[in-house]
Amino acid sequence: MICPYCRGGFEEQGPSAPWACAACGTAVHAECAAAHEGCVTYGCRSVELAPARLSARRGTLAPRLPLRTRARAALADSLAFAGAPLSAWAVAAYALLGVGALALRLG
Numbered sequence: 001m002i003c004p005y006c007r008g009g010f011e012e013q014g015p016s017a018p019w020a021c022a023a024c025g026t027a028v029h030a031e032c033a034a035a036h037e038g039c040v041t042y043g044c045r046s047v048e049l050a051p052a053r054l055s056a057r058r059g060t061l062a063p064r065l066p067l068r069t070r071a072r073a074a075l076a077d078s079l080a081f082a083g084a085p086l087s088a089w090a091v092a093a094y095a096l097l098g099v100g101a102l103a104l105r106l107g
Helices: 030-036 067-082 088-106
Strands: 018-021 027-029 049-051
Touching (some): 018 030
Antiparallel strands (some): 018 027, 018 049
């Protein structure tokens, strides 16, 4: 198990002993949490830490995203599916359609 902030290992006791976030359970060095002014997990804003055992498991965060963000993610997923790579013939056909449309507009 390593500290996610400094990437250093933990010891059972001493300055390298792990501390755990009260909200998500992330194990971190006390010095690293002090330098970061709280939990080092992205999205966790907890500042409460308690001594942890080396076998402590990290919890998961389940952020509640606003409806707007969820809708945008769903749209991006659907467009990624629909935007499959085009063949050379399809690209040529779209180019000819574009040239034809310009010719009609200018002519």
